[in-house]
Amino acid sequence: MKPFVIALMAFLAVPLAAQDSMPPAPYAYRQLDDPRQEAAAQALMETLRCLKCQSQSIADSDAPMAGDMRHQVRMRIAAGEEPEAIRAWLVERYGDYVSYVPRVSTATWPLFAVPLLILILAALILRRRIGARGGE
Amino acid sequence: MKRWTLWLPLGLFAFFLGLAAYQLTQPKDEFVHSTMIGKPLPRFDLKPASADLPGAKTADFTDGKPRLLNIWASWCLPCIAEAPHLASLREQGVEIVGIAIRDRPEDVARFLAAHGNPYTRIGADDLSELQLAIGSSGVPETFVIDGEGTIRHQHIGDVRAENVPELIEKLQEAAQ
Numbered sequence A: 001m002k003p004f005v006i007a008l009m010a011f012l013a014v015p016l017a018a019q020d021s022m023p024p025a026p027y028a029y030r031q032l033d034d035p036r037q038e039a040a041a042q043a044l045m046e047t048l049r050c051l052k053c054q055s056q057s058i059a060d061s062d063a064p065m066a067g068d069m070r071h072q073v074r075m076r077i078a079a080g081e082e083p084e085a086i087r088a089w090l091v092e093r094y095g096d097y098v099s100y101v102p103r104v105s106t107a108t109w110p111l112f113a114v115p116l117l118i119l120i121l122a123a124l125i126l127r128r129r130i131g132a133r134g135g136e
Numbered sequence B: 001m002k003r004w005t006l007w008l009p010l011g012l013f014a015f016f017l018g019l020a021a022y023q024l025t026q027p028k029d030e031f032v033h034s035t036m037i038g039k040p041l042p043r044f045d046l047k048p049a050s051a052d053l054p055g056a057k058t059a060d061f062t063d064g065k066p067r068l069l070n071i072w073a074s075w076c077l078p079c080i081a082e083a084p085h086l087a088s089l090r091e092q093g094v095e096i097v098g099i100a101i102r103d104r105p106e107d108v109a110r111f112l113a114a115h116g117n118p119y120t121r122i123g124a125d126d127l128s129e130l131q132l133a134i135g136s137s138g139v140p141e142t143f144v145i146d147g148e149g150t151i152r153h154q155h156i157g158d159v160r161a162e163n164v165p166e167l168i169e170k171l172q173e174a175a176q
Helices: A002-012 A035-045 A064-078 A083-094 A109-135 B008-025 B077-091 B105-115 B129-133 B163-175
Strands: B067-072 B096-101 B119-125 B141-145 B151-156
Touching: A035 A064, A035 A083, A064 A083, A064 B129, A083 B129, B067 B077, B067 B163, B077 B096, B077 B105, B077 B163, B096 B129, B105 B119, B119 B129, B141 B163, B151 B163
Parallel strands: B067 B096, B096 B119
Antiparallel strands: B067 B141, B141 B151
């Protein structure tokens, strides 16, 4: 009996089964009436990570939670909130991971600094070599 | 130029290759953790998720007694698995406030009738608003809230038998 129940649970545990039957949030699939606001909302949604399906943005995902996030983004934009304020609100709750836009912080600054340092180093080496050859 | 410096770039390359190979073999933490630990509960006031129990609001958490806030749903299968362990927490005197995500009152009632009711209140979060405000990324999740309404701990995934003493310990810590 027990193996059967476990097998049954394994079958039932497909992502599709873990969905609710509620209708999507009002603005999950509906665009805002103002095209400028909708464009701003769309641009923001494409750079926010879906927390359920972590390789997708909320604009790409059909997960109900992504729909609720789109609803919230559109409602806030419609209420006049700045896109970057909405992003900051989410980053405050989920950390940098929720945003696809890279940010310079105490943890990420080497990513930006190291390529620059390598370029400067390469330029110095090249100058010394070319300079040395020219002097021969 | 000295001989060994010739090997430096190759050595660096091998180092990064090794680093990448090592990282690839390391297990990845797939969970997105809330960064709201240590911060106050967001303001919310949710209507009842079922006819038999009151809804939930921020003020319910500020009477000096630590509580669990359990984010769940009747359509969530791991929530069935954690139901007996929430019941055992309830038996040990822990107060659990439920937040039902995108759920219908009749489904909530059916779930409670089938799997028992460990909750004193259940708020209906139809648009995942509180879930987003608290930094939760799925169901089920359980938060330890202290008596002042500050979020003290997040447990991601279903509560298993071994998590019960863990959560009780976190509640005791929150009471101090």
